[in-house]
Amino acid sequence: MKSFHHKPSNKSSNSPPDRKPLRQQARHEHLEQIPKKVIKRLSLYLRVLRNLEMTKVSTISSQALAESLGFTSAQVRKDLAYFGQFGVPGVGYAVSDLLRNLERILGTDREVRVAIVGAGNLGSALMSYGGFARHGVRIVMAFDTDIHKTGTERGGVWIFPMDSLEERLRAAEIDIVILTVPAEVAQSVADRLVAAGIAGILNFVPIHLRVPTHVRVQYVDLAIEIESLSYYLR
Numbered sequence: 521m522k523s524f525h526h527k528p529s530n531k532s533s534n535s536p537p538d539r540k541p542l543r544q545q546a547r548h549e550h551l552e553q554i555p556k557k558v559i560k561r562l563s564l565y566l567r568v569l570r571n572l573e574m575t576k577v578s579t580i581s582s583q584a585l586a587e588s589l590g591f592t593s594a595q596v597r598k599d600l601a602y603f604g605q606f607g608v609p610g611v612g613y614a615v616s617d618l619l620r621n622l623e624r625i626l627g628t629d630r631e632v633r634v635a636i637v638g639a640g641n642l643g644s645a646l647m648s649y650g651g652f653a654r655h656g657v658r659i660v661m662a663f664d665t666d667i668h669k670t671g672t673e674r675g676g677v678w679i680f681p682m683d684s685l686e687e688r689l690r691a692a693e694i695d696i697v698i699l700t701v702p703a704e705v706a707q708s709v710a711d712r713l714v715a716a717g718i719a720g721i722l723n724f725v726p727i728h729l730r731v732p733t734h735v736r737v738q739y740v741d742l743a744i745e746i747e748s749l750s751y752y753l754r
Contacts, residue, residue, distance in 0.1 A: 558599050562622055564589050565596070569619040570654070581612035628656035633693060637709055638700035639664035639679045642724060646698060648675035660692050686716040696720040703727050 568588050572580060582593040600606050600618075603625050607613040623629040634652075636643045639662045647662055662679045664670060670681045680688055689697070697718050701709050706725040713721060714735055721737045723729060726744075729737050 554602050558602060559626075561589075561591070561595075561599050562626060565599075566619065566622045566626065566628075569615055569622065572615045573619055577615055579612045579614055582607070585613070623656070630656065632657045632695050633660050634658065634696045634698060635660055635689060635692070635694045636662040636677070636698045636700065637664075637682075637685070637713070638662075638702075639666070639669050639674065640700060643698070643700040644674045646700070647677040650675070660694060661688060663688075685712055689713070689716040689718060694718065696722060698722045698724065700724045 565585060568585060569580075582596045586593045586596045603621070606618055606621065620629065634657055636646055636659060639647070643662060643664070647659055652659060659675075659677050662674070662677050663682050663685050664679050665682050667681075669679050672679055695718075697713050697720070699706060699709065699713075699721055703725050706723070706727050707729060710721060710723075710729045710731060714731055719735050721729065721731070721735065722740065723737055724740050726741050728739075731737055
């Protein structure tokens with residue numbers, strides 16, 4: 521049986537909380553080898569919790585949280601157990617408390633400063649997307665080689681020339697770069713990002729990047745995702 525409890529509140533939940541930059545947060549705890557799928561599920565739990573908080577729901581059971589995402593309650597409890605003890609047996613989880621804890625674990629309780637390299641169709645669409653802010657993500661700037669794009673803005677994000685890449689990334693203390701450049705230049709751009717001190721790259725380019733072990737690369741390949749989905753539709 522699902523378990524939700526609502527709470528009265530006179531505070532608007534539409535405004536995101538104030539956040540300090542991610543790089544100002546002391547995060548020197550020992551990082552366990554947590555499976556990637558667990559981290560992705562944490563983001564799904566966080567999305568549900570944000571919606572519950574907006575609708576003034578105060579508590580939720582593991583069963584209700586699991587059913588809202590098509591998981592099992594055992595999976596939810598196992599995922600959360602990687603990071604500590606949450607909730608009260610027989611009562612469930614306090615929505616606000618669990619939400620804040622997951623934001624802390626994922627690093628989104630601080631502003632995540634992002635730059636986009638490649639202001640083509642995909643890059644421009646990401647610049648114009650207004651949903652990042654409530655997740656603690658700020659698109660700070662973008663870069664491109666096209667002189668007709670540099671010096672302009674999309675969605676309030678200014679586009680700068682590539683010759684200022686390293687200097688601006690360092691000055692703006694960028695945490696993550698979204699890479700949406702042509703495949704033939706992706707590796708050389710990645711080398712420049714590493715040289716500029718970037719340790720997180722979200723790569724939309726369909727090639728494998730060679731980076732040092734301290735740099736984390738997440739790959740997003742829409743063609744592969746469509747092929748995988750197509751397999752199940754046969």
